[in-house]
Amino acid sequence: MPALTPDTIRTLAETLADLTDYLRKNPDPAEALALVKPLLDEYTGLPVxxxxxxxxxxxxxxxxxxxxxxxxxxxxxxxxxxxxxxxxDQHTLHYVLDDLRDLYGSSPTSEQECCWCR
Structure with a gap:
């Protein structure tokens, strides 16, 4: 393992800041969820x-x-x-991520059907 220095930890913090900036630009939800997934892993995510x-x-x-x-x-x-x-205690956030992924995957289409087509 390389030696840890304040600079290596600062790089980590800067990467998180870059991710936050990217997410503020409203990327595709599937891509955003994929980027955040490792951070909220139940066993190795940031909270743990x-x-x-x-x-x-x-x-x-x-x-x-x-x-x-x-x-x-x-x-x-x-x-x-x-x-x-x-x-x-925040380790359960991975469940929220799973639920968001399910919600995004099952979101209704934006087109409304007429009353006869329903």
Whole structure:
């Protein structure tokens, strides 16, 4: 694995910003859903990965010998862990994506039939 640097993480954030900009241009829904699908994967999507990242950060800070043992430090670590739980709860967004894909695939045609054709 290549070494992680602030620049590699910044590139990731910029890629997400590019995706957001692209989605704001109203692309084809099928293409938009395909682009977002990896981000909302049940096991490896952003909610799960970022929750794991926050938990790992909390553990790294808490276990580091130079971390001050104060009530404020404990509170901040608890806030990281709470945020991680809240993010992990969003792992079910892949169901929303599935439902949107189904909805888009079964959307009625834009042409209205006359009353005799229904």
């Amino acid at each position: 990965q970022f929750a794991d990242t926050l938990r790992a950060l909390a553990r790294a800070v808490q276990e580091h010998p130079d971390t001050p043992r104060t009530a404020q430090g404990d509170l901040l670590i608890t806030e990281l862990r709470t945020a991680a739980w809240e993010l992990a």
